[in-house]
Amino acid sequence: MYWKLGYQSFLRRLTLHILLLLQLACAVFLLNVMCAGVNGRSELYNPLKPYLTAKGVYFGKHNGYPVTEEEIRRTLTSVDEVISVREAVFRSNDIDWRIVVYDDSLAKRLSPEMEEGVWFTHAPKEEGIVNVVALQNNSDYKVGDIIEGTSMFPKEGTSGNTEMKFRITGIMKTGEYYPTFQQGGIAESVRDLYAEHTNLNPSGIPMLFSSASFLENDVVLTPGMQVLVTFHDDISKEDYDANLETLGSIGYYTTNEEMNAKCLKYINAEVKVLMPIIFCLLLVTAVGLLSSGAISTLRQLKTYGIYFICGCRWKDCIKIAMANTLIILAGSVLVAACALAISYSTGWMASASLILGWNNLLYTALLLAFTFAVSVIVPFVLLHKRTPVDILRNDD
Amino acid sequence: MIAIKNLHKTYNPEKPNAFHALKGVSAEIADGELVAVIGKSGAGKSTLLHILGCIDSFEEGSFSLDGTETAQLNDKELSHLRNEKIGIVLQDFALIEEQSAIENVMVPLYFAKKKLPMAKRRELAKEALEKVGIGELAEKEVNKLSGGQKQRVAIARAIVNHPSLLLADEPTGALDTGTAEEIMALLTQLNAEGTTVVIVTHDPTVASKCRRIITISDGLILHDETSAVQ
Numbered sequence: 001m002y003w004k005l006g007y008q009s010f011l012r013r014l015t016l017h018i019l020l021l022l023q024l025a026c027a028v029f030l031l032n033v034m035c036a037g038v039n040g041r042s043e044l045y046n047p048l049k050p051y052l053t054a055k056g057v058y059f060g061k062h063n064g065y066p067v068t069e070e071e072i073r074r075t076l077t078s079v080d081e082v083i084s085v086r087e088a089v090f091r092s093n094d095i096d097w098r099i100v101v102y103d104d105s106l107a108k109r110l111s112p113e114m115e116e117g118v119w120f121t122h123a124p125k126e127e128g129i130v131n132v133v134a135l136q137n138n139s140d141y142k143v144g145d146i147i148e149g150t151s152m153f154p155k156e157g158t159s160g161n162t163e164m165k166f167r168i169t170g171i172m173k174t175g176e177y178y179p180t181f182q183q184g185g186i187a188e189s190v191r192d193l194y195a196e197h198t199n200l201n202p203s204g205i206p207m208l209f210s211s212a213s214f215l216e217n218d219v220v221l222t223p224g225m226q227v228l229v230t231f232h233d234d235i236s237k238e239d240y241d242a243n244l245e246t247l248g249s250i251g252y253y254t255t256n257e258e259m260n261a262k263c264l265k266y267i268n269a270e271v272k273v274l275m276p277i278i279f280c281l282l283l284v285t286a287v288g289l290l291s292s293g294a295i296s297t298l299r300q301l302k303t304y305g306i307y308f309i310c311g312c313r314w315k316d317c318i319k320i321a322m323a324n325t326l327i328i329l330a331g332s333v334l335v336a337a338c339a340l341a342i343s344y345s346t347g348w349m350a351s352a353s354l355i356l357g358w359n360n361l362l363y364t365a366l367l368l369a370f371t372f373a374v375s376v377i378v379p380f381v382l383l384h385k386r387t388p389v390d391i392l393r394n395d396d
Numbered sequence: 397m398i399a400i401k402n403l404h405k406t407y408n409p410e411k412p413n414a415f416h417a418l419k420g421v422s423a424e425i426a427d428g429e430l431v432a433v434i435g436k437s438g439a440g441k442s443t444l445l446h447i448l449g450c451i452d453s454f455e456e457g458s459f460s461l462d463g464t465e466t467a468q469l470n471d472k473e474l475s476h477l478r479n480e481k482i483g484i485v486l487q488d489f490a491l492i493e494e495q496s497a498i499e500n501v502m503v504p505l506y507f508a509k510k511k512l513p514m515a516k517r518r519e520l521a522k523e524a525l526e527k528v529g530i531g532e533l534a535e536k537e538v539n540k541l542s543g544g545q546k547q548r549v550a551i552a553r554a555i556v557n558h559p560s561l562l563l564a565d566e567p568t569g570a571l572d573t574g575t576a577e578e579i580m581a582l583l584t585q586l587n588a589e590g591t592t593v594v595i596v597t598h599d600p601t602v603a604s605k606c607r608r609i610i611t612i613s614d615g616l617i618l619h620d621e622t623s624a625v626q
Binding site for chain 1: 451452478479490495503506508
C-alpha cells in the first residue's frame with residue numbers, strides 16, 4: 001500500500017523527481033568510477049605491496065644485462081627476497097613458445113581475470129605436467145589442452161633437450177595486466193612494472209605463464225633485466241646505504257619506499273580529482289532533496305490529511321514519504337547501474353583500468369543511506385509538527 | 397449508536413491562547429438518524445464533528461460508537477474505526493485533484509483491514525460513484541469536475557466502505573443553491589437507506605431538511621430538537 005501511494009506521490013511531481021533522480025544517479029556513477037579507479041590501480045599494486053612496503057629496491061643494470069638472484073645476493077648484504085620475472089622457451093610443432101615465469105612468491109599473489117579457467121596456482125598439479133595460463137588470442141588452444149614440446153634450454157646434467165608437457169589451466173582475458181619488470185630501474189608507478197594483454201606479444205611468439213618451481217628443476221630460466229629486492233627488516237642504516245651505493249655504481253634503482261609512495265599517489269590520484277566533484281554533487285543533491293522534500297511534503301500535507309480521514313494513521317504518512325524517496329533512490333541506482341554496465345560492455349572500464357569490487361557496493365550503500373536520511377528529515381519534522389486537524393482546518 | 401457524555405475539548409491547553417471549544421457536550425444519536433448540528437462560527441460544531449469522526453481527541457468525557465468506547469482505542473484501532481465505520485465529507489471536498497474520481501474513491505480501500513485485489517477495489521469504487529450518480533465520470537480527473545460533481549466524488553469516497561456513520565462538515569458551503577439541494581437530496585437518500593448522517597452547517601435551509609437539529613453555542617448544546625420532517 002505505501003509503495004503504491006508513494007509511487008502516486010512520485011508521479012504527481014514527476015519532473016522534479018526525475019531531476020533529483022538523475023542528479024543522484026550522477027553522484028552514484030561518479031562514486032563508483034572513483035572506487036573502480038582505486039580498485040583498478042590497487043589491483044596492480046596489491047600483489048607487489050608486500051615487497052614495496054619493505055625496505056628494498058627495484059633495480060636494473062646500466063648495460064641492460066640480465067640480473068640474477070645469485071648476483072644480487074653476492075653483491076649486497078642483508079637481502080631477504082629477490083623477485084624477478086624470468087623466461088623459458090620451448091618448441092612445439094615448429095612453433096616457439098615463450099613462457100613468462102614468476103617466482104612462486106609473486107605467482108601466488110597474482111590473480112588476473114581469466115576468460116576461462118583459473119590462474120595456474122589455483123589448478124591442481126599433476127606429476128610431469130606443468131600448469132600454464134595462455135593469452136586469450138592463443139585461440140587454437142582451450143582450457144584443459146596439453147601442449148607437448150621441447151625445451152630450448154635444458155638444465156645441465158639432463159640428457160639433450162627436455163621433453164615437456166604443459167596443461168592450459170586458464171585463458172587470460174584481453175585487457176588484463178601481468179608483471180613483466182621490463183621498465184628500467186627507475187619506475188614512475190606500479191603500472192610501469194606491468195604489461196597489458198592486448199594481443200600476441202610484439203615479437204609474435206605465443207605466450208604462456210607459469211611458476212618457477214614448476215620449471216627450474218628441468219630448464220634454464222633466462223633472467224629478467226630488472227629485479228625487485230627486499231632487505232631484512234633489521235638491516236642497519238650503514239648496510240642499507242652501502243647497498244644503495246653499490247647498486248648505484250652498476251645500475252639504476254628506485255627504492256621501494258619511493259616506489260610505494262608513487263604507487264599510493266597514483267592510486268589516490270583519481271580520488272583527489274573526483275572527490276571534490278562528488279562532494280559538490282552530493283551537496284547539491286542533498287540541498288535539492290531537502291528542498292524538494294520540504295516542498296513535496298508541504299504540498300502533500302493535504303493529501304496526507306485525506307489519507308488520515310480515510311483511515312491511515314498520521315505517523316504512517318511518513319512511510320508514504322519514505323516510499324517516494326526510496327523510489328527515487330532505486331531509480332538513481334538503476335540509471336547509474338545501466339551507465340556502469342554500458343561502460344563495462346563497451347570496454348571503457350577496462351581501458352581505463354577501472355575494476356568494480358565489493359567496496360563499490362559498500363560506498364554506494366553508504367551514499368544511499370546518507371541520502372535517504374537527509375530526504376526524510378523534512379517530511380518527518382513537518383508531519384511531527386502538524387496534526388491532521390490543523391491541516392484540515394486550514395483548508396476549510 | 398453514538399453516545400457522547402460531557403465532552404470537553406481545549407485547544408492549546410496551558411498556553412496563553414488556550415481555547416475551550418467544547419465545555420461538556422452530551423448527546424445520543426440513534427442508528428439511522430439524520431441530524432443537523434448548527435451554530436455560529438466558532439461555536440464548536442466542527443470540533444464536535446472531528447471528535448465524532450475520530451480525527452481529533454478530547455481530554456474529558458466519553459464518546460462511544462456502536463458500543464465501543466473510543467478513548468480506550470489505540471491509534472491503529474482508531475484508524476480502523478475511521479476506515480470501516482465512519483465516512484467524512486468536508487466543505488472543500490478534500491480530494492486529490494491530480495487523480496481521477498475513481499482513484500480518489502479507492503483511497504479508503506487502500507487502508508482497509510482486508511486487502512482486496514485492485515480489480516475488486518475499482519469495482520467497489522465504481523459502484524459508489526454510480527450510487528451518487530456520476531459513474532460515467534469515473535476516469536475523469538477531479539480538477540476537471542464541477543463543485544457539485546466533486547462533492548459527489550467526496551460522498552462516494554465516504555461511503556465506499558459502507559460505513560454506518562456519515563459525517564458532513566458544511567457539505568454545501570462551497571456550492572450554489574441548486575447544487576446544494578442536489579447534494580442534500582443525496583445525503584437524505586443515503587440516510588433513508590439506513591446510514592446515520594450528521595451534518596454540520598450554519599445554513600438553516602440545510603438544517604431544515606434534517607429531522608433533528610442540535611444547536612451549539614459557545615461550546616455547549618443550546619437546543620436539541622426533533623421535528624416531524626420526512
